[in-house]
Amino acid sequence: MSMSKVSLAVLAALSLSSVAFADDKNGLGHKVGLGQPITEADIKPWDITILPDGTNLPPGSGTAAVGAKLFTEKGCIACHGEGGTGGSNGAVITDIPLAGRGIEATKTIKNFWSNSTTVFDFIRRAMPWNAPRTLTDNEVYALTAFILEGNKLIPPGTVMDAKSLPQVKMPNKDGFIIKFPDRI
Numbered sequence: 682m683s684m685s686k687v688s689l690a691v692l693a694a695l696s697l698s699s700v701a702f703a704d705d706k707n708g709l710g711h712k713v714g715l716g717q718p719i720t721e722a723d724i725k726p727w728d729i730t731i732l733p734d735g736t737n738l739p740p741g742s743g744t745a746a747v748g749a750k751l752f753t754e755k756g757c758i759a760c761h762g763e764g765g766t767g768g769s770n771g772a773v774i775t776d777i778p779l780a781g782r783g784i785e786a787t788k789t790i791k792n793f794w795s796n797s798t799t800v801f802d803f804i805r806r807a808m809p810w811n812a813p814r815t816l817t818d819n820e821v822y823a824l825t826a827f828i829l830e831g832n833k834l835i836p837p838g839t840v841m842d843a844k845s846l847p848q849v850k851m852p853n854k855d856g857f858i859i860k861f862p863d864r865i
């Protein structure tokens with residue numbers, strides 16, 4: 682194709698698209714409506730990821746005493762058993778050791794999870810399994826406190842909030858190789 686034919690083709694394409702965009706209609710005269718910018722308000726409900734260091738933890742707080750009641754009221758016991766010690770689904774409170782069992786080891790919150798903040802993140806986004814995203818932030822803090830206290834990772838009565846939760850050190854914290862430490 683010669684230079685002039687190429688530029689003609691480009692010109693034709695450009696002028697066609699500028700017509701299409703100018704009145705926001707497709708070739709049949711229907712409104713296209715593509716490319717609406719998403720607003721901050723639309724993004725906010727999806728922006729719930731808590732980073733390992735606690736970044737993005739919401740305001741609110743809770744204790745294990747409140748969490749223990751919620752664990753029954755919100756139906757957690759139906760799957761995780763009385764006191765979280767295991768039912769039709771895994772135990773969230775248990776002393777099963779990781780060492781010495783190789784790849785078959787049962788991985789639990791206490792023996793495996795590297796960040797306490799992930800307990801909050803996971804409960805808030807995924808539990809109860811049958812009704813995710815129904816818990817308030819205070820309820821999630823309380824349930825997190827219940828699980829951490831039951832696993833003897835915090836002293837009895839410790840209030841969990843955006844400041845105290847990231848300070849809870851998980852036993853297997855150093856058992857992971859972080860590929861991009863500067864990104865955490």
Ligand code: HEC
Nearest residue numbers: 755756757759760770773788789790804808809810811824
């Ligand atoms: C209908 C059953 C069901 C109910 C009710 C339920 N869970 Fe779960 N839970 C699960 C399943 C299934 C998993 C495993 C999910 C996975 O691995 O993706 C899980 C995993 C978890 C974990 C991660 C455990 C681990 O070691 O990986 C936590 C923490 C947890 N649930 C907390 C709760 C809390 C708190 C409630 C109540 C608000 C609750 N769950 C209610 C089924 C349930």
